[in-house]
Amino acid sequence: MSEQKTLLLIGATSDIGHATATAFAKAGWRIHLTARNLEAAERNRADIAVRTSVPVTAEVLNILDTEKLESFVGGLVPLPDAVVCVVGELGDQQRAQTDIAHAARVIRTNFEGPSLLLGILAERFIQRGHGSIVGVSSVAGDRGRGSNYVYGAAKAGFSAFLSGLRNRASASNVQVITIKPGFVRTRMTSGMKLPPLLTAEPDEVGNAILAAVEKSRSGVHYVRKIWRPVMTAICLIPEPVFKKMRL
Template identity: 40%
Template sequence: MGDSVKTAVILGARSVVAQALAREFAAEGYALVLAGRDTEEIGRIAADVHIRSQQPCTALAFDATDVGNHDTFLAQCEEILGGLPGGFVLCFGYMPEQKDAEKDFTLVQRIIDTNYTGSVSICERVAARFEARGSGFIAVLTSVAGDRGRQKNYLYGSSKGALNVYLQGLRNRLHAAGVQVTTIKPGFMDTAMTYGMDLPKALTASPEAAGRAIFQAIKKGRDEAYVLFMWRYIMMIIKAIPEWQFKKMDL
């Protein structure tokens, strides 16, 4: 993470993890744009970040699926922050119940439009700008669900898996330009997305711990980071199970 431009944009800012991350950036002296669909609520979040840190923090409307508006959105970010931001963190995501999505393709379409198409639309536009400048960081919250397709979550998982592959290629492209691309694979986090799920405590990160881990991964210039380290090993084991055996498992 280059310190020359201490400004950042956080997309999907109503997520409690995005909020914790915003506080980490602000505490380190970053001016921020917090973007998402519910600008009224994000306005309150931005005011809270500003009061705690005294750093400029502005709410801005953003819809990942409105790809026709993404260039305008980036121009607005530049106007607010006084130039091309130092970095972007993509925290938005959509995960309906897999069983509901299996019966209704509009939900599947929304998963792909939000998690994959929306992310690629923003990343491509930011990549071109950062490549021309020769600096910047892009961090994206994907998912361990993208590491291997499972019957209980493959519609959401495949959108994140495609995003993982996209980010590998983008990192490869932007390395020579000095632009950092960080793939964050959170594992379980205690947020609205997992509300009501019976998650194992030891494998579930609090929003604050996740915010800290994500900020450190960006700061250290990591290529890929799991929020809780155990997930790297869990996924190594899950990925190593042969397909003939995996297909018989109820995962």
């Protein structure tokens, strides 16, 4: 019987985080959850443990406390087999245009914190000789749009970081996976009018992440395949035309 694998889930209180942890637990993985809010993480821990009967633990981690990331990783004994980072903050674009603290928080939450943490874990995984690293990015990073360019720029940076890390890790047995869900029906998008064809459910995202990890599908994955041609088309729009569009 093969040894039970362990997933480290960063951002456990989000809808996507809960769905992803549940998908892995149903597949027999041990689960270690992290979140800024331990009380909320504990609720998800208890829910997953009851529904799947696998070992589930929870721990406080604030992705913005970057000086504590090294010690956090050092305390992971043994190292997880896979890490999935679903941390994100959409923020308010109009506020970010004049409130530098808000803009900084959006950028740090979506890019700086996740990149630094996954970079530390990548070093350990490469030294060990195996592991899977998953970062949940966004189609918003494929091309800057006036309606959310602070968030989009942060996600673009995160995607570029994962791309470079994937290139570096290609000589090792470490998979680096970028997931781009597109629109997802979550608390973060509550109240938005979302196009059904382009909108995934949290469980759909969780299952896509599980499949990518278990099949060792290193690379960039759009949860709904329609997003790839959509974003390719958007990226090909000439700049003079694009500037006249209100996207």
